[in-house]
Amino acid sequence: MNPFDQHLQAVLDERRLQHRYRQRREIGSAQGPVLNVDGRKVIGFCSNDYLGLAAHPELIDAMSQAARELGVGSGASHLVCGHSREHHELEREIAEYTGRERALLFSTGYMANLGAITALVGKGDAIWQDRLNHASMLDAGALSGARFGRFLHNSPASLKAKLAGFSGARQLVAVDGVFSMDGDLAPLPELASTVREHSGWLMVDDAHGFGCLGKTGAGICEHFGLSQLDVPVLMGTLGKAMGSFGAFIAGSERLIEALIQLSRSYIYTTAMPPAVAAATRVSLRLAQAESWRRTHLEELIVRFRQGASELGYQLMDSPTAIQPIMIGADADAMALSEALYQRGYWVSAIRPPTVPAGSARLRVTLTAAHSHAQLDGLLAALKDVRQ
Numbered sequence: 001m002n003p004f005d006q007h008l009q010a011v012l013d014e015r016r017l018q019h020r021y022r023q024r025r026e027i028g029s030a031q032g033p034v035l036n037v038d039g040r041k042v043i044g045f046c047s048n049d050y051l052g053l054a055a056h057p058e059l060i061d062a063m064s065q066a067a068r069e070l071g072v073g074s075g076a077s078h079l080v081c082g083h084s085r086e087h088h089e090l091e092r093e094i095a096e097y098t099g100r101e102r103a104l105l106f107s108t109g110y111m112a113n114l115g116a117i118t119a120l121v122g123k124g125d126a127i128w129q130d131r132l133n134h135a136s137m138l139d140a141g142a143l144s145g146a147r148f149g150r151f152l153h154n155s156p157a158s159l160k161a162k163l164a165g166f167s168g169a170r171q172l173v174a175v176d177g178v179f180s181m182d183g184d185l186a187p188l189p190e191l192a193s194t195v196r197e198h199s200g201w202l203m204v205d206d207a208h209g210f211g212c213l214g215k216t217g218a219g220i221c222e223h224f225g226l227s228q229l230d231v232p233v234l235m236g237t238l239g240k241a242m243g244s245f246g247a248f249i250a251g252s253e254r255l256i257e258a259l260i261q262l263s264r265s266y267i268y269t270t271a272m273p274p275a276v277a278a279a280t281r282v283s284l285r286l287a288q289a290e291s292w293r294r295t296h297l298e299e300l301i302v303r304f305r306q307g308a309s310e311l312g313y314q315l316m317d318s319p320t321a322i323q324p325i326m327i328g329a330d331a332d333a334m335a336l337s338e339a340l341y342q343r344g345y346w347v348s349a350i351r352p353p354t355v356p357a358g359s360a361r362l363r364v365t366l367t368a369a370h371s372h373a374q375l376d377g378l379l380a381a382l383k384d385v386r387q
């Protein structure tokens with residue numbers, strides 16, 4: 001065998017032995033609570049379509065109509081000739097929604113984090129991150145060339161020690177707003193004041209908060225009442241609660257202009273299809289106008305937490321749509337996920353390296369499109385597999 005084949009086979013074999021082998025299931029229906037998988041109907045509790053907008057008829061109409069008018073491909077990067085009116089209007093509307101001076105669209109959240117962090121810090125600077133941050137921020141920190149350290153999860157004291165011990169040029173602190181595998185919130189008010197005391201900048205990845213948190217769904221900053229001064233760099237994604245695709249960085253005029261000049265994952269990539277931006281504009285409108293989606297989601301969260309803890313499951317400290325059930329061993333999490341699937345419920349098992357070793361979990365996510373009956377069905381299945 002070629003050394004590459006040998007190496008790859010060894011990696012694959014080891015993954016299997018560790019119960020960490022990842023596989024994809026093929027879906028033959030639109031995203032929503034009822035999915036068609038391999039010709040079979042299952043109830044899904046693992047999407048990030050928190051507001052249930054991914055297959056909304058108004059989004060579909062907007063996308064189809066824009067595709068007829070503007071075509072499919074954007075044709076080029078934003079800086080060459082791919083920046084359409086739909087992109088521009090969407091950026092304006094995101095800035096307004098989030099209460100920031102401006103916003104800049106990226107094709108994905110991964111690229112937004114990579115592009116923003118590597119543009120803002122480099123050699124001679126520091127980037128401090130919560131140790132449970134999303135992989136895209138951790139990767140960006142490593143790539144940036146800045147001094148990169150992680151502080152204890154949700155610990156302003158641990159962060160303070162990092163900030164105080166650094167004497168270089170600039171310090172950027174980056175955290176998830178809602179932690180994607182735990183569902184808990186970052187203590188942003190405390191973090192913001194700690195960062196300001198040390199003349200740093202705070203960046204928040206609000207992938208799971210945007211659309212869900214705050215009175216109008218503007219996200220974690222609205223939830224805590226934090227302005228652009230508190231959180232100068234706000235990142236959000238459009239593929240989760242917005243049910244569409246893409247991401248943004250929002251902040252000051254100066255920040256956005258600098259990212260346009262410096263951000264490599266913004267500059268060297270094709271702009272998203274304008275029809276996607278057109279559909280996302282409808283998402284923003286629905287997310288703001290239809291607050292019942294957030295209200296219903298909150299009811300489901302309360303109902304799930306009550307039901308699952310009555311069954312004796314160990315929940316995490318999460319007030320959000322992300323409701324992990326702590327299991328521990330990888331093989332146990334896999335077996336439970338499989339048993340639920342056999343009963344018609346799709347809940348993914350999250351294993352290392354996505355979460356720390358020994359903390360494999362079932363990650364239940366709830367959406368505004370789920371009914372009480374569907375949730376009760378999941379709870380009954382959870383009861384069943386526990387026995």
Ligand SMILES: *Cc1c(COP(=O)(O)O)cnc(C)c1O
Pocket residue numbers: 107108109110111113134136176180205207208237238239246247
């Ligand atoms: C999903 C996610 C991302 C990546 O966003 P994509 O648009 O899917 O690339 C970044 N950060 C967090 C916290 C996420 O959950």
